[in-house]
Amino acid sequence: MPSVLVENYFRTEKLPQIWCPGCGHGIITRSIASAIEKSGIDKNKICIVSGIGCSSRAPGYLDFNTLHTTHGRALAFATGIKMAKPEIKVIVIMGDGDATAIGGNHLIHACRRNIGITAIVYNNSIYGMTGGQYSPTTPKYDKGTTAPYGNIDKAFDICKLAASAGATYVGRATAYHASLVTSLVQNAISNEGFSLIEAISMCPTYYGRKNKKGSAVSMMEWQKNSAINISAAAKMSPEALEGKFLIGELKNSPEPEYTNEYQKIIDRLKKESQ
Amino acid sequence: MKSKARLMQGNEACVEGAIAAGMRFYAGYPITPSTEIAELSAERLPLVGGRFMQMEDEIGGMAAIIGASLTGAKSMTATSGPGFSLKQENIGYASIAEVPCVIVNVQRGGPSTGMPTSPAQGEIMQARWGTHGDHPVIALTPSSVRETFDLTIKAFNFAEKYRTPVILLMDEVIGHMREKVQLPDPSEIEIIDRKRPDCSSEEYLPYEADNDLVPPMADFGTGYRYHVTGLVHDETGFPSNSTAVADKLIRRLSNKIEIHRDEIESWEEENTEDAEVLILSYGCVARSSKSAMNILRERGIKAGTFRPITIWPFPEKRLRELAAKVKTIVVPEMNLGQLVLEVERICGCNAKIEKLNKVSCEIIYPEEIVSKIEEVL
């Protein structure tokens, strides 16, 4: 029997989902549904958009207007939806390669405009759908099928990227910290402007196996042990923070939202023509 | 009542036509020689409650108009050469997901950056086959400013009626030239809106086609919670790995245009009753052909003109009839011979087909057509 949450917000006839055993994406997707439930928004006024990749299959399981677009372009499609019908709450689900490699340009410009979209990046540090190639978030010297001798690219910090490009709400959590994903996504949805939540996921099938990270459970243990909440980090020494990453609310500074700014132009022109 | 006659630029007529057709969303990226379409859309759209967006690139522009169209807004993007190449992937998306939208390409010299401010007709085949995979295409080609207005409206109407991307294939000459036009009264303009479902949301199957092979389309945000994907999908809209589903979908997409060819195809012909030589051309070159025909007639040569207005689908039946009557068909094009391939395919060995090609990024002159015909007759 599916839970009430699943019953209400998932297309149960489409389950079980396609993800591998041990993948973190299911946990994150459920956390998002939970955030939507808590936000109390009318299901008919929500649109979930995705690109291409493992994470981008998530919208197919969620019972809203859902749009599975082309690789990297989810935010550009979402921008058209939001701009044409601002009353729709637009949530975009992307993977790390989708959002920061092929879709990197759309990402920084959506941040810059502060358009009212909630972007959630499922970061599993690998291209899973195509079988384990390194992505812009694969840690330096880690392996992928296209980095058999170790990846020499430096990894992106997605949250820093989004915050400096102009996103007005930024946060990070992990599949292990599922309830934090929910609360961050809930805050992100209530932010009028552009929000980005990085949800660290695990890919035991490709990233884990290629890099000898053990089972899904041990990858989750790594998430638990390496993540430091930003409030706790403030009291820690740089040495203690070595090899750790921050989770929690990393930026919250509301600014005027893009479609509202455009509406002001329409209203002004209407007034002037009267 | 018709509006006052006034001087209007081709790119401006495109925007006027789009607004008249009900365009309420534009997204694009500036590129010569189509930029005026973006500029005027930016000016006009907020005045009618519509929205304009300059995106970060051409790909984003194409993506955004698909998103906007899914909410019910009639949407357009405009570009030229390099930008048209960048839009191709998402044109295919609009095709398989059946999202109505209009893509304007004001052709300039190519390939690559080519001759940005000069005319060419190099994207005839790209308009047909630019995006990967089998897909239907409607592409319209105006050869005057007034016709740009009319065909932009037609492009929106076809997009809405058949749930398909429609390409308005202009060229730099038509886009940039200004000429006297008189626009029709809005009451005389036929506007078509997409079919929307008349069933409840529970009964709605987003990709179940009616007899016309076109499925009704629900606006996002209205309670019809359905899924849209670029993957092969069945009537429910959800992806399928079934080979039978793939076969059915790809054939239906093509057939929904194919069975409506008679409604879609249009062309213009002149002096074809007694013509021995037929000049077949489109876009700005059709104007040269008309001048050439007049010169040839004065010289006693029985010349006629045939101008496909829908390049795709090509007005095949009519050309086949004409090919049986004329001796020679001359096809002047500002490329190395693109539409002539289609003409050769259609006419077979019925008529002698002569190419006249110019890739110097200048319009073909009437006297060039005249000498070509005098040479081959």
Added chain:
Amino acid sequence: MERYEIRLSGSGGQGLLLGGIILAEGAINDGRNSVQTQSYGPEARGGASKSEVIISSEEIDFPKVRNCDILLSLTQKAYDEYNEGLKEDGILIVDSSVNAVKSGNIKIYSIPIIDSAVKDLGKPMVTNIVALGVLVEITKVISKESLEKAVLERVPKGTEELNRKALAKGYEIANKLM
């Protein structure tokens, strides 16, 4: 068939692109057809730029100038670049600063258009309007009423008087020569 092919040439920034548009609109005010085309891009900024107008009482098919009836050149560079294609019996109007070569039956009018705008009117930005006054006075290609109407519809608000003066100046300096 009455068809006038007119080419306005000069350097980018002299307002000849707008000049061509005004001339074409003037022809429409006269109840005739017109087509205007121009050079774009780097060619239109600095260097030699051109704006072409075809005026006819019939439909205009081929939109570009091939056998130019009237050529206006405000700079030497523009004259050198664009004088080819002027008909044997065409009309050539050049600014006094341009050194034009006599050929065939071409009628040449050398007129201080730029000086009149800069020195007499003190407003270099009306050079194009002075030039239109000169061109219409000499060629009568459109009526003066239609020209004035077209000018006043196109120029920025508040500059109507200045532009009327510029037209009058154009008529005056053309008349002096004729």
